[in-house]
Amino acid sequence: MEPIRPDVREELKRVHPGLADRDIDRYDELTSQRFLVDPDREPERIRQIDLERTRIVQEKMPRLAEIENAVVLRRREASRAPKPPPQVRLKGEPEPPREPDGSA
Amino acid sequence: MATTTGRVTRMIWQSQFVCLFVETAPSNQSLFVLQFHAGDSAFVTEHKRQLAKLLAVALTSRRRVGVQHETGQAVVRGIDFLLPDISPVGPAVQGDFYSITGNGIPNTAQVVFETGVSTVTVTPDLRRPHWVLIERLPAAVPAGPCTVRLTAPGWQSDRVPITVFTGAAEARRTLYPGRPSASPPYTFVFAATPGLEAESGGGVATDPVRNDRATYHDVVRHCLANLLTVTESLLRDGGLERQVRFVSIFDPAAAVNAASALVKRVSPNLIEPMRARMNGFVGRYWEDPDIVFAVSGSTTHTRASAWFTTDDGSRPGVTFTYDGVSRTHRRFTDIPGSAAISTQMDQSGLTAIHEFGHAASDFGNGMVIDLYVDGTRTGFVVNKKMRAQASDTIPANFATYAGTTFTSDTARDGLGYPNTWRSFHPALVDAARPNLMDNYWLASSNVQACRLDGLTFQWFRDRLRAKILR
Numbered sequence: 001m002e003p004i005r006p007d008v009r010e011e012l013k014r015v016h017p018g019l020a021d022r023d024i025d026r027y028d029e030l031t032s033q034r035f036l037v038d039p040d041r042e043p044e045r046i047r048q049i050d051l052e053r054t055r056i057v058q059e060k061m062p063r064l065a066e067i068e069n070a071v072v073l074r075r076r077e078a079s080r081a082p083k084p085p086p087q088v089r090l091k092g093e094p095e096p097p098r099e100p101d102g103s104a
Numbered sequence: 105m106a107t108t109t110g111r112v113t114r115m116i117w118q119s120q121f122v123c124l125f126v127e128t129a130p131s132n133q134s135l136f137v138l139q140f141h142a143g144d145s146a147f148v149t150e151h152k153r154q155l156a157k158l159l160a161v162a163l164t165s166r167r168r169v170g171v172q173h174e175t176g177q178a179v180v181r182g183i184d185f186l187l188p189d190i191s192p193v194g195p196a197v198q199g200d201f202y203s204i205t206g207n208g209i210p211n212t213a214q215v216v217f218e219t220g221v222s223t224v225t226v227t228p229d230l231r232r233p234h235w236v237l238i239e240r241l242p243a244a245v246p247a248g249p250c251t252v253r254l255t256a257p258g259w260q261s262d263r264v265p266i267t268v269f270t271g272a273a274e275a276r277r278t279l280y281p282g283r284p285s286a287s288p289p290y291t292f293v294f295a296a297t298p299g300l301e302a303e304s305g306g307g308v309a310t311d312p313v314r315n316d317r318a319t320y321h322d323v324v325r326h327c328l329a330n331l332l333t334v335t336e337s338l339l340r341d342g343g344l345e346r347q348v349r350f351v352s353i354f355d356p357a358a359a360v361n362a363a364s365a366l367v368k369r370v371s372p373n374l375i376e377p378m379r380a381r382m383n384g385f386v387g388r389y390w391e392d393p394d395i396v397f398a399v400s401g402s403t404t405h406t407r408a409s410a411w412f413t414t415d416d417g418s419r420p421g422v423t424f425t426y427d428g429v430s431r432t433h434r435r436f437t438d439i440p441g442s443a444a445i446s447t448q449m450d451q452s453g454l455t456a457i458h459e460f461g462h463a464a465s466d467f468g469n470g471m472v473i474d475l476y477v478d479g480t481r482t483g484f485v486v487n488k489k490m491r492a493q494a495s496d497t498i499p500a501n502f503a504t505y506a507g508t509t510f511t512s513d514t515a516r517d518g519l520g521y522p523n524t525w526r527s528f529h530p531a532l533v534d535a536a537r538p539n540l541m542d543n544y545w546l547a548s549s550n551v552q553a554c555r556l557d558g559l560t561f562q563w564f565r566d567r568l569r570a571k572i573l574r
Contacts, residue, residue: 001374001462002408002455003476003543029477031374035409036481038467040380050370057372065373065404072406075450080322086244087225 001035004028008071016061023060027053106175108134109186111263112163122156124163124180126171136171138180158183166249166265188262190254193235193278196266200273201321201352202241203280209233210256217268219250229325232332234346235280239325240318241268273317275355276389279328282349283572288392289349290572293440294324295386296354297398299365301378308365312447313401317354319447323399324352327445330456335553336540338457341565347572353389366398367444369405377442379411386440393440394571395463397456399447406446408455410462413441415469422570424506426470426563431484433570434469441465453551454544461541461556461564470567472560476543478525487541487560491526502530503559506566510559513539519546530559 004024013019034049057064089095110128122138140152162169162185172182190206204215211231215238217224224245228236236254247270251263282289300311313320332345339345358364364385368376382396394413415434422433441463449455465472470486480488489502502512511531517538521528532539533555537547544554556564
């Protein structure tokens, strides 16, 4: 499972006064545990873990999804690299000058 | 005997002569002739007829040929079809993935499409020494016949004739073919999930990714770059990546139902891969997967997760010892390792290769688990051990694998073990950064430089070799 980001952790604590690192750690511990259980053999164990996870979220950080999704979306936009457009040249036109890495 | 190489651009068949023009350079044509004599034997006549047919094939299919002739003479004696040094993978369709394989491709290579009137140069979105990938073939590349080649300063590939199509992109697309002699090759599938299952009640809705092919392509391109080009070299080591088959499935016509819901929402914002459905869904496209990354476009559930592989224990493997216990790297897969990946993912991290670390390990033959939490589980965990008490000293040696003793990471790089933790990890390859399976977001700089620990790297390398070189 994807680890929690430090900026999400800080934002969670800011929005949920009283929320402690140990609550977030307990939630992450349970969520990580969930994906160690064989879902074909122990579905009941997964259900119990999910109940405990849900309880922590409802009691301690009800806006977890909203905050994490917003941070991820913001970071995603910042992390997407721009793509160079294709270079179109008609036959007979001179070749454009090239950068040292070979790009036009 | 001399050989002149080039493309047959024109043929004239007149009476007893076949004249052909061979383009040996963009501004140079050589003329050759094939003559049928009245005195030719039946065998020689048939031989010349076959040569004429081959030349017609070369003209029609725009292939490069080698024309054999006496030095200084224009009479054709024989013909070879020359294999180009690059190979396009699948049809060229505007808006679809497009990849080209080869050898020794420079990391500055550009893809050049050339028609009679224009040249379009496209920068690949992924470059490896053995292939390049264009995330979506631009509409600027005109539909119809053209040639494609790769160029870089001081280097150029052969030109290969192709035809560019407009219209619907392929539902199943081979991005890189992998090892041809393996049956089946180690296959890594990216699949846009048609359905998204609700957390409870089993309801299935259409996943938003179905209406966003552009973002799906972007995520697949990012995942490939994350797997193959970050500092961690697991799949690059020993050239393993050259043997891995990569496939994409984006099928707008696939029915949306329980069988095609490859991702489930898990409260409050997790996406879970539905591992038991992967073989059935991917099998409809004639693929036999070892790993499936199911891509979801949900905007409410975005946190990625993964399930381990279930190896096929009834088929052969490579034995090894771990702490004196004999175990096996199985060559074949029963249920593929799987991950659910969001189109919303932050592309500055290591999420794709981190989830691959889970998915490519196995429930029974070795699990690679998260190191950013303290817990573990029963069974064979490769990369984490527990002390009896949190106050106990971390042992100097972590484990002995295949006869080599690997030390422990006594400091958990710069992060440090919380004083309540009982768990400890193997020593890192790069001790200055968090483990790839730990919270890599906490790296002080360049998150994408985080690596595995030495033990997990070696164990994984051997496991992947057993599978990929099966």
